[in-house]
Amino acid sequence: MNEMPGRLSSFNSVPAAGAGMQREPQQTQPASQPAPAPQPEADHADDEAADLARQPIGVVLDVAGSGSQVALDLERLNECMDHDDPSIALAGQVGSQIKIRTRDGWLLASVRNQKQDRRGAGNSVVANIDFMGEGMEERLTGKIHSFRRGVTRYPIPGALVYPATTEDLRQIYSSDGRSAIQIGTVYPTSDIRAGMYIDAMLGKHFALLGSTGTGKSTSAALILHRICEAAPQGHVLMIDPHGEYSAAFKNYGMIFDVSNLQMPYWLMNFEEHCEVLLKSSGNDLQNDKDILAKCLLAARSKNRLAQSMGKITVDSPIPYLLSDLTNFVQDEMGKLDKATNTAPYMRIKTKIEELKADPRYQFMFSGMLVGDTMGDFLSKIFRMPGGGKPISIVDVSGVPSDITSTVVAVLSRLVFDFAIWGRNEKTHPILLVCEEAHRYVPSEKNADGNSVGRVLSVSYTHLTLPTSDLV
Ligand SMILES: Nc1ncnc2c1ncn2[C@@H]1O[C@H](COP(=O)(O)OP(=O)(O)OP(=O)(O)O)[C@@H](O)[C@H]1O
Ligand SMILES: [Mg+2]
Secondary structure, rough: OOOOHHHHHHHHHHHHEEEEEEOOOHHHHHHOOOOOOOOHHHHHHHHHHHHHHOOOOOEEEEEHHHEEEEEEOOOHHHHOOOOHHHHOOOOOOOEEEEEEEEOOOOOEEEEEEEEEEEOOOOOOEEEEEEEEEEEEEEOOOOEEEEEEOOOOOOOOOEEEEEOHHHHHHHHHHHOOOOOOEEEEEHHHHHHOOOEEEEEHOOOOOOOEOOOOOOOOHHHHHHHHHHHHOOOOOEEEEEEEOOOOOOOOOOOOOEEOOOOOOOOOOOOOOOOHHHHOOOOOHHHHHHHHHHHHHHHHHHHHOOOOHHHHHHOOOOOOOOOOOOHHHHHHHHHHHHHHOOOOHHHHHHHHHHHHHHHHHOOOOOOOEEEEEHHHOHHHHHHHOOOOOOOOOOOOEHHHHHOOOOHHHHHHHHHHHHHHHOOOOOOOOOOHHHHHHHHHHHHOOOHHHHHHOOOOOOHHHHEEEEEEEOOOOOO
16 A cells, blocks of 8 residues: 555656566656667667557546546657657547556546646646546557456556557457448547447447537438448438438438428327417416317317227327317317306417418428328338338428427337337337437426537437347
8 A cells, every 4th residue: 555655656757657667677768759769770769669658658546437537747748749650649638548557458548638737847737537448468469459348447546557559449449240330440540440330339329429510410421321321221210400411311311301291290199289289388278288188089089090999099190180170179169158268269279270371380280181191101201111212311490490399209209109019010120310409308407598508419319129120
């Protein structure tokens, strides 16, 4: 235990701490300037460069579950900056990867942020790091192998920090043979393929996060392109609030917007009907809801399908005529005693008439849509059969803003319901991609008027059912 403070206090000159390491005794200072190295001995210069990578750049200060703090030696970071290996040259900087020696291998971590270390003489910086995973060390060569995500054994404060080399990154990011898509190269190297295991990725929810302009949409388009190439028979539904994806998916996808979406209003469940039709609040809202529930159920029950099904609810996606709904509201109003207030009935009736008449709402509230069946709509929107276009882009930029969230809710719910109700059938998994998902996520903060930070601007993807069918 006494050893640790000693090490920490001697950290301000990490190279000296490094001198304690087995590989490079006392060569740190001269090695920092390769310029004086004699010309003919190129090999010697190479050795020096390699040794530079084998010396520590810092020490672990603080260890916690999610991440830790390390102190990095500025002099060593500057030495590394001239290194030919881009990964070593970037060592210690924000976004770079570093490795920490553990008893029988290496822990890999990435640097999250840096700040000046005010305790010492100003020659070190303190950085927060996030652990990525761990690997074993090959005895003879010192290379990392068997890298895997997660940490089983944390380092102890005082453990030494080293730059991760391109060779290390190659080991870490090498594919293990599962089906993967390539999306680029691992920064800062230029030749290590950055891949994603599609089955693993699509098997759970995933999000692309980044502040504005960092390339989220571009990455989402790239990933979807790769997925479509790998699984042309797949089913992807993307909700595109700004109409920015149609150009990217002209060949791979069907583009739906207000001109051809034709989303039947009767697909909405009761809650969604309330969102669209009822604008009152408090007691009035409850009153309106009761009336709407009664009339909606009556209108849906008129359908022959409903009669053959027996028991239906207000939420059942059974086509009904908007005129039936207004007629039932009218009838209910007629049954009132004179003293009772007719305002709620009038409110609902007026709103329905408004939606029917407004051309902006025609993609959803057109009388023509009653003839469609749910199956028609699902096969169109979920690309079943896909006809070589596995992705449908629903461009909601032209949808009137007061019902945008309802349209998105209906589409998302359909994906979910389809997966739940089709559980026992041989159905296909559907990937739902939602650009700027935070717009549709109810947030307490939003209600207060504080905006959700743009950092949350995400491409939210949601996949239902196991994915092995998709790829
Ligand atoms: N890998 C890349 N290399 C160079 N430029 C890129 C890269 N990725 C994206 N860009 C460019 O960066 C700009 C912003 O990209 P993009 O629209 O994808 O960002 P975004 O994170 O979706 O932004 P927003 O938050 O505004 O939606 C675009 O002009 C795009 O061409
Ligand atoms: Mg974007």
